[in-house]
Amino acid sequence: MKSPRNKTIDLPPEQCGDYLAACLRPTQALSVPAATDQTICGDFFAVAPLLPDAAFRLVIADPPYNLTKVYAGETFYKTDAAAYADFTRRWLAEVRRLLTPDGSLYVCADWQTGVILAPLLSDFFTVRSRITWQREKGRGAAKNWKNCLEDVWFCTVSDDYYFDLNAVKMRRAVKAPYRENGEPKDWTQTEAGKTRLTCPSNFWDDLTIPFWSMPENTAHPTQKPEKLFAKLVLASSAPGDLILDPFAGSGTTAVVAKKLGRRFTTVEKSELYCAWTRLRLENAEKDPRIQGYENGEFLKK
Secondary structure, three states: OOOOOOOOEOOOHHHOHHHHHOOEOOOOOOOHHHHOOEEEEOOHHHHHHHOOOOOEEEEEEOOOOOOOEEEOOEEEOOOOHHHHHHHHHHHHHHHHHHEEEEEEEEEEEOHHHHHHHHHHHOOOOEEEEEEEEEOOOOOOOOOOOOOOEEEEEEEEOOOOOOOOHHHHOEEEEOOOOOEEOOEEOOOEEEOOEEEEEEOOOOEEOOOOOOOOOOOOOEOOOOOOOHHHHHHHHHHHOOOOOEEEEOOOOOOHHHHHHHHOOOEEEEEEOOHHHHHHHHHHHHHHHHOOOEOOEEOOEEOOO
């Protein structure tokens, strides 16, 4: 029995029928309208040839890390670096074809996977930055440092790419407020004190891994926070843009896109996770809030 405060989405397979029926299983090439706002149930390597070329301004990819882990009863096994590199090259090539000329790609990775991933990205894209975010949780280690960081690699197709800096500026406390002609210069007085909007860095310590009392939480073992993906969506897409997630998991990209006025196409081979995605999208219709993002600004936590 769940606690009344436990909001985790873990709908069992026998209750997924209606949600699964809302998912798409394409058998022929899709136009942009046909692919828009679709939860596609299938393996990305089989689905990718059916997706329209140069249709997506943003791709957010959270592929299985090179770790042995169980996803909806199916095990992804850690393999050698060469085999994982081959897997990565295959999906990067497909994503490159699907992105617009001014498009961007963000790829999630842990530090071990990143060692393999990083050299491959530059074969297909221009690597702009490596964002590191603090996920708080992490298993302790008797003879090593506890790992509580993950990365998101930011890449673009070309030097002409969309990036909305103002949408992701951070409000910070002003330690040495300066005045010009008696008026605040680049800062404002708020209830929290003197603050200013500043350019965000590539280290993010304002995130919280979804946990059991949060409405966005699911039983997916590697779910990313909506707030994390909200930053990527706001920075690298405009309202109405089409976003692709080739390894959608429980649907965070689709949900964030919907809440922020973007369109989406997500691909996930697990029927269970596809059903959870549709349930989350239904919930987003009723509650479009993103925890940690209010009134157009990201909160510290």
